[in-house]
Amino acid sequence: MSSTDQTNAPEDDFEPLIQAGHRICPSDRIQDQEEGFRFMVRTSDIAGMVGSIDHRVDETLPAFVIRFDGQAHAYLNRCAHVAMELDWQPGQFFTNDKTTIICASHDAQYLPDTGECISGPCPHGSRLIKLQIEEKAGEIFLCQANKKVFITDTLQKVLIKHGRDSLLPNF
Numbered sequence: 579m580s581s582t583d584q585t586n587a588p589e590d591d592f593e594p595l596i597q598a599g600h601r602i603c604p605s606d607r608i609q610d611q612e613e614g615f616r617f618m619v620r621t622s623d624i625a626g627m628v629g630s631i632d633h634r635v636d637e638t639l640p641a642f643v644i645r646f647d648g649q650a651h652a653y654l655n656r657c658a659h660v661a662m663e664l665d666w667q668p669g670q671f672f673t674n675d676k677t678t679i680i681c682a683s684h685d686a687q688y689l690p691d692t693g694e695c696i697s698g699p700c701p702h703g704s705r706l707i708k709l710q711i712e713e714k715a716g717e718i719f720l721c722q723a724n725k726k727v728f729i730t731d732t733l734q735k736v737l738i739k740h741g742r743d744s745l746l747p748n749f
């Protein structure tokens with residue numbers, strides 16, 4: 579994987595299509611509880627990461643990454659109430675007090691770290707669709723489908739312990 583095969587314009591009127599395993603944006607592009615970074619993903623790329631995407635239809639979907647308590651989190655930009663984009667201005671996902679993600683349409687609120695809906699009209703127990711990402715060397719990457727999800731920490735430790743870490747996904 580190369581970190582240079584996709585570029586992200588610093589201006590946010592451009593939403594890059596990010597393929598699995600590729601860079602989403604530089605780490606410093608998203609600051610804690612501030613503006614998020616919008617990008618696009620293909621269902622074929624993320625179908626292995628999330629369970630609620632119909633991968634029979636290969637379409638391009640909006641997504642975003644934000645930072646909360648120092649950690650980057652990425653979600654499909656799709657409310658759990660109605661499949662509408664969340665941000666009230668492009669890239670603006672947080673409430674005024676910066677504690678939750680809010681949907682601009684009907685004010686559903688979500689925990690930034692899990693995507694769990696905590697108020698509003700979304701169905702009980704609903705969540706935003708979270709994407710698997712990895713942050714390393716000052717950049718944020720969309721993980722490869724069907725890899726990180728199915729390799730548990732325990733399995734990683736066993737593989738490393740037995741010198742089989744070459745079998746681990748190379749993000």
Ligand code: FES
Pocket residue numbers: 657658659660661662681682683684685686698699700
């Ligand atoms: S579409 Fe998000 S709360 Fe209704």
